[in-house]
Amino acid sequence: xAGVIQSPRHEVTEMGQEVxxxxxxxxxxxxxxxYRQTMMRGLELLIYFNNNVPIDDSGMPEDRFSAKMPNAxxxxxxxxxxxPRDSAVYFCASSLAGLNTEAFFGQGTRLTVV
Amino acid sequence: AQSVTQLGSHVSVSEGALVLLRCNxxxxxxxxxxxxxxxxxxxxxxxxxxxxxxxLVKGINGFEAEFKKSETSFHLTKPSAHMSDAAExxxxxxxxGNTPLVFGKGTRLSVIA
Numbered sequence: 001x002a003g004v005i006q007s008p009r010h011e012v013t014e015m016g017q018e019v020x021x022x023x024x025x026x027x028x029x030x031x032x033x034x035y036r037q038t039m040m041r042g043l044e045l046l047i048y049f050n051n052n053v054p055i056d057d058s059g060m061p062e063d064r065f066s067a068k069m070p071n072a073x074x075x076x077x078x079x080x081x082x083x084p085r086d087s088a089v090y091f092c093a094s095s096l097a098g099l100n101t102e103a104f105f106g107q108g109t110r111l112t113v114v
Numbered sequence: 115a116q117s118v119t120q121l122g123s124h125v126s127v128s129e130g131a132l133v134l135l136r137c138n139x140x141x142x143x144x145x146x147x148x149x150x151x152x153x154x155x156x157x158x159x160x161x162x163x164x165x166x167x168x169x170l171v172k173g174i175n176g177f178e179a180e181f182k183k184s185e186t187s188f189h190l191t192k193p194s195a196h197m198s199d200a201a202e203x204x205x206x207x208x209x210x211g212n213t214p215l216v217f218g219k220g221t222r223l224s225v226i227a
Contacts, residue, residue, distance in 0.1 A: 004157075
């Protein structure tokens with residue numbers, strides 16, 4: 001398996017623009033997580049899905065952030081409109097829930113909002 | 115609520131010296147504990163995990179960690195540091211296989227030649 005695949009790896013956008021981050025989890029995994037990493041706050045959980053259903057989105061910072069998982073092999077994290085404080089590395093991770101297995105992480109998307 | 119505290123945001127050791135990275139957790143139920151490593155511009159990679167059973171857990175690259183319930187700790191050790199161990203290390207906790215990991219702030223390990 002190719003692991004968790006995220007795209008793009010780098011994104012530079014202007015303030016106010018819409019940004020969409022994409023994630024393909026490992027085939028067969030039924031849980032998917034979006035994390036954000038910054039120097040100040042470390043790794044923060046934004047939202048997670050079990051069997052394509054959002055379970056907890058309390059970590060989503062504002063209404064500007066939204067996430068979807070239309071099927072088991074694809075998820076998106078959208079920021080609209082983007083702001084400079086959204087600049088961070090966004091990670092997607094997947095796991096096989098219920099079997100005490102670890103989360104497997106993608107390479108991350110480095111977002112810079114100017 | 116669960117939480118993880120990693121003591122020391124930056125640890126520096128000489129090549130060949132003992133590596134000790136500290137992790138304390140808070141959990142109201144038996145925890146599942148993990149150590150991940152992150153190399154520059156990379157995602158997180160699992161080093162080792164504790165779920166049940168033996169409290170001394172061995173992982174990749176010569177690392178091991180011991181779960182001590184009485185101390186609520188899960189410190190990571192390696193007998194002899196190598197230059198390639200320089201990276202960021204994260205301790206994480208969860209209480210089941212269905213809930214997300216809660217991460218500590220991370221400890222950056224530097225290895226001096």
